[in-house]
Amino acid sequence: MNDAIKYELLHIDKNSGARRGVIHTPHGDIQTPIFMPVGTQATVKAMTPEELKEMVEAQIILANTYHLFLRPGHELIKEAGGLHSFMNWNRPILTDSGGFQVFSLGTLRKITEEGVEFRSHLDGSKQFISPEKAMEIEEALGADIIMSFDECCPYPSTYEYTKKSMERTTRWAARCKEAHKTTEKQGLFGIIQGGFFEDLREKSAKDLIEMDFPGYAIGGISVGEPKEEFLKMLRFTTPLMPENKPRYLMGVGTPDYLIEAAIAGIDMCDCVLPTRIARHGTAMTTYGKIVVRNAIYEKDFTPLDPECDCYTCKNYTRAYIRHLINTKEILGIRLLSIHNLRFLTKLMDRVRIEIENDNLLSFRDEFYKNYGYSKENK
Numbered sequence: 001m002n003d004a005i006k007y008e009l010l011h012i013d014k015n016s017g018a019r020r021g022v023i024h025t026p027h028g029d030i031q032t033p034i035f036m037p038v039g040t041q042a043t044v045k046a047m048t049p050e051e052l053k054e055m056v057e058a059q060i061i062l063a064n065t066y067h068l069f070l071r072p073g074h075e076l077i078k079e080a081g082g083l084h085s086f087m088n089w090n091r092p093i094l095t096d097s098g099g100f101q102v103f104s105l106g107t108l109r110k111i112t113e114e115g116v117e118f119r120s121h122l123d124g125s126k127q128f129i130s131p132e133k134a135m136e137i138e139e140a141l142g143a144d145i146i147m148s149f150d151e152c153c154p155y156p157s158t159y160e161y162t163k164k165s166m167e168r169t170t171r172w173a174a175r176c177k178e179a180h181k182t183t184e185k186q187g188l189f190g191i192i193q194g195g196f197f198e199d200l201r202e203k204s205a206k207d208l209i210e211m212d213f214p215g216y217a218i219g220g221i222s223v224g225e226p227k228e229e230f231l232k233m234l235r236f237t238t239p240l241m242p243e244n245k246p247r248y249l250m251g252v253g254t255p256d257y258l259i260e261a262a263i264a265g266i267d268m269c270d271c272v273l274p275t276r277i278a279r280h281g282t283a284m285t286t287y288g289k290i291v292v293r294n295a296i297y298e299k300d301f302t303p304l305d306p307e308c309d310c311y312t313c314k315n316y317t318r319a320y321i322r323h324l325i326n327t328k329e330i331l332g333i334r335l336l337s338i339h340n341l342r343f344l345t346k347l348m349d350r351v352r353i354e355i356e357n358d359n360l361l362s363f364r365d366e367f368y369k370n371y372g373y374s375k376e377n378k
Contacts, residue, residue: 005145005187005214007246007267013355016263020355023215023246023267025092025144026185027084030059032246032267033351035258035344036094037274040064042077042087045275046334047341049089055311056341057349060091060144062270065137066098070120070127074140082142094270095143097134097176097191099150100219100251111151113168131175139182145246147217148176150191155223162195169193170207177211189215189248196221196229198236205240216241217248218266222257231260238264255284255347256373259364262351274340279333281325284343288372292318292336293325310342311335 004026011020023030037044037052039061044052052058063083068074080086083093102109102116109118115130129137134149150169153162173190180188190208194200208216218241221233234249241247246268249261253271261269274284281293285305290297292304303313304321312321312335324332347367354363368378 004183004185005246007215007244009243011356013360014358016355016358016360017265018262018351018355018360019265019267020352021246021267025060025187027090027092027144028059030092030268031352033258033262033348033355034059034268035253035348036060036062036268036270037341038062038064038270038272039087040272041067042083044337044341045279046330046337047275049087051338052089052341053091055338057345058091058341059345060094061089062094062096063087063141063143064098064101065095065134065141065147066101066129068095068141069098069129069137070122074137078140078142082140084142092145093141093143094145094268095138095141095147096250097138097147097149098129099134099147099191100152102129103152103154111168113171115149131172132179135176135179135181135188139180139186142186144186145215146180146186146188148173148188148190148213150193150219152220152223153193153195155196155225157195159197159200162193162197163200166193166195166200166204170204173208173213174211177213187214189213189217189246191217191219191250192237192241193220196225196233198233201233201237202240205237209240209242213245215246215248217250219250222249222252230257234261234264234266238266241265253344255344255371256368258344258347259351259360259367260378262348262355263360263364274344275337278336278340281322281332281336283321283336284340287370290318292322294322297322304336304339305343308339308343309346310339312339312342 006024008022131149138146190213194204248268249266252269253273286307297318300318354360
């Protein structure tokens with residue numbers, strides 16, 4: 001049995017079914033439900049680890065296996081003492097398997113039963129990742145939670161293609177488990193696939209649960225489908241996952257999706273969204289998104305969000321941040337990144353409190369009304 005990752009259930013919201021828990025990892029505890037900032041290249045863009053701890057209060061961050069494999073290389077990071085040492089981050093880290101990035105290469109990759117051959121997006125060089133290679137890379141990186149190598153189906157996909165893909169993902173998961181040696185230091189999660197077909201999701205979950213992973217993820221949703229399809233598959237798949245292990249929904253970061261994930265019983269979500277939209281001059285606020293580079297904010301000397309406690313909102317105005325963004329000053333991106341990341345970590349702080357008070361559904365309604373989400377978003 002894997003001892004690296006343990007889930008402790010603290011409370012279930014009696015009205016929504018959302019769960020409040022703790023994930024125990026070698027580098028500390030994670031209070032759940034949680035939003036996890038993404039640090040693709042072993043850095044959350046524009047942020048220092050100290051800022052992530054002190055200003056954002058991030059409990060765990062992600063790094064990307066595919067990108068770090070290509071550069072600087074997993075051998076170098078292993079030589080540096082692993083990701084924690086390399087990037088000076090002493091809290092938990094999760095690494096994905098690289099599957100999503102490899103499959104998003106489209107014509108640059110070729111899938112076989114053995115693995116995926118692809119051309120690097122950097123220099124066109126031929127590369128190969130198999131389940132065994134993914135484990136070698138992830139063990140060298142040394143994250144607390146590591147993911148099985150999977151295939152993420154594009155949306156839409158036919159039933160036949162999705163079935164073959166899901167079955168291959170299951171076989172690859174078994175190979176990952178067989179190849180994974182650092183079980184006392186790293187928890188390996190299985191990834192449930194099956195596209196938008198309930199019977200395939202059910203089969204995927206059943207087969208992976210039989211392998212007894214220390215945690216499970218839902219992959220292959222939030223990939224461009226309409227929201228009602230996302231919600232339907234989320235609500236169908238989550239109850240299939242074990243109650244005594246962490247449940248991770250991959251690639252989700254908008255406030256409404258985070259709240260709906262928590263209501264469905266998910267513990268962990270991640271997304272590049274907060275820093276990506278920051279680079280385009282957009283902030284998430286209590287009353288909806290604002291594009292701060294717009295002319296309307298030229299003489300707006302109020303904070304991005306009057307209800308936010310972040311460093312940016314305490315010290316700077318919309319007018320100043322607009323000026324920084326429009327003059328392409330790096331500080332503008334940094335200030336918006338701090339705010340957006342803190343906005344989501346604070347939102348999840350609130351979600352955890354509302355679960356403890358059996359009040360998450362009422363909070364969702366209040367939040368949606370303020371943010372400008374319509375009732376159709378539920």
